[in-house]
Amino acid sequence: MTPYIGKSINRVDGVAKVTGKAKYAADYFAPDLLYGWVISSGIAKGKITRIHTGEALQLPGVVQVFTHENRPNLACFDIQYKDQDAPPGSPFRPLRDATITFSGQPIALVVAETLELARYASSLIRVDYEEEEHDTALEDNLHRARGPKSGVASLLKSPPPKPRGDFERAFQAAPFRTVGEHHHSVEHHNPIELFASTVVYEKNGKLTIYDKTQGAPNSQLYVAQVFRLPFKDVRVISPYVGGAFGSGLRPQYQLFLAVLAARELKRSVRVSLTRQQMFTFGHRPATVQQVALGATADGTIDAIRHDAIGQTSRFEDYFEIVVNWAGMLYPAPNVKFTYQLVPLDTFTPLDMRAPGGATGVPALEIEVDELAHKLGMDPVELRRKNYTDRDMNQDLPYSSKELHECFRQGAGRFGWANRNPEPRSMRNGHTLIGWGMATGIWEATQGPARAEAVLTVNGKLRVTSATADIGTGTYTIMTQIAADTLGMPIEDVIFRLGDSDMPLAPIEGGSWTAATVGSAVKVACEALGKRLFKLAQKMENSPLARANFEDVVFADAHIRLKSNPDTAVSLRDIVGLNGGRAVSETSTSLPDTLEQRNYARAVHSATFVEVEIDEDFGTVRVTRAVTAVAGGRILNPKTARSQIVGGMVWGISKALEEESVLDHQFGRFMNPNLAEYHVAVNADIPDLDVIFVEENDTIVNPLGVKGLGEIGIVGMPAAVANAVFHATGRRVRDFPITLDKLL
């Protein structure tokens, strides 16, 4: 029996969040805290010839202005440190020298006794530049595209699969063909919490750092390596994250600057970025993609080509999976995939919810829709016809794949059977109505992680792991797993995370945390259970003295005989007889068992969308959407649904609104604020319908979970674009689909 897993438990951190008790990186104080203000470069490329700081420094209360000219020799600028999400290349470090490599580059840090003063002082600083020509336009530089440098370590960053069969021949021979070029704009992360680091300088010179991050140990690793500090002297704490979804996978430059200032001044320092400055680091890269499909008259897809060119910076080769999905979704025997990069004078791109999947799958799924149109076939039927239970890239069977059921239940709920396939066939006066659908896919991965489980002297279960909760519900599902594993009432279980002193866990990303940290929590609690059982047997007159571990269950805070549940010892009594000491166990869970390696593992979805388009104005509204997900075991339907809803919202936002506009004359993003960088708001989002189809998977990991953080966004952009085509007859392959593209 599992009393908590599978139930819609409210977020255990919800009260702290809605009452303001939850503290974020910029909420922490320290005695004599100093405030840093970052000055950003006004040019995209060139050199600083002079930086005039005199006037600012004369202001009482301004402590220092750090620039490349006076930066203290505290950090390594040359070693190739690795953060857990670093692509190959040489990571950017601020204040290294006079060179400017991207617009908005941090070129100085003003440190003052108050934030207002630091900000005002920054306005007195003038910078002379020697400008050089910059290149920020991907589309003008496609001829420079080249393969990414190797050396990518991160999970989910595999290179394009090898070609199979003979694409050219099969494509030429195919009676039905589609070819399309797809464009995705740059998008920037806009979590509500801005990036910030509060560095507390302790009396002994140690640092306690409150950082906005998706992995406290990752920030610790970064600071210790770059500043040549022993790990034990750097503690990073990040119990709450106000949204991240990729932006916190790498340490951001405010962390470097705050640590530099704190170490030099021997004082605590906080550096927060502004909303504008959030547009000066990693972003979802712009891509130009080509997808070509060839099919026989009965709808068998015989040939697939997917080529992508993405942007990167001059100093790192950011890499994501854009073109691999076709080989995972469709069984075509003749395929060819290429992925290339163009280095530009911008910051290195960065993972953003379903990196690569949210751009690559839409390109593929739009062409599949176009093929269905040309074949005169229903888009769901075409996908059913080209179904595979194997990942063709790895040539392995899926551990489970209930995508057929996603199609069936999603289409049923949406009423897809009533669709008139003819474009422009559905209207209400001047309003065109369109129905579109698309498939989604994302890998179900697991990494290694550690967790500690403690039964306290008060009989409470406390479990810790240095993971993060970026809003996804990690606190809650880990509490559920721990409670069930040891049969404890959930009120007596506390799960803690976000501290580099805790047992190591990887950055929270890639939708792997439920599987990764969940497995660690499970094995730690199981180990603790074994310890407690042994202690119980040693108790005087123990009723369990002669029992085997297989004979007992953990239920309502007792260890009970399965054959006679009244024969039991309470966990509280066990710990009470442990000499007044808590009982604890720390365990590691490792992925990639031999059995797992014989299977491909992925989460699937089908998304159905209705749009209404004003024929005169070209404005698109999504009026209905259903996503059916095959995501393995659902630990908590409430937090799970929220993940899918969040992904769907972002998918609608990506499809219709989000776009960072570069002015190539200045090499600068021109809409770095929430007024001009449009994101979907409440009024843009209808009721969203989420279905979890049943999917039992005993292979993917011991919990049977697949991770839901990213899958919600993957299918949405193509479903919207396909609905727009159905409404208008206009095939838009250029995101976001703004009204100018429909007039």
Ligand code: MOS
């Ligand atoms: Mo996600 S883009 O791996 O936070």
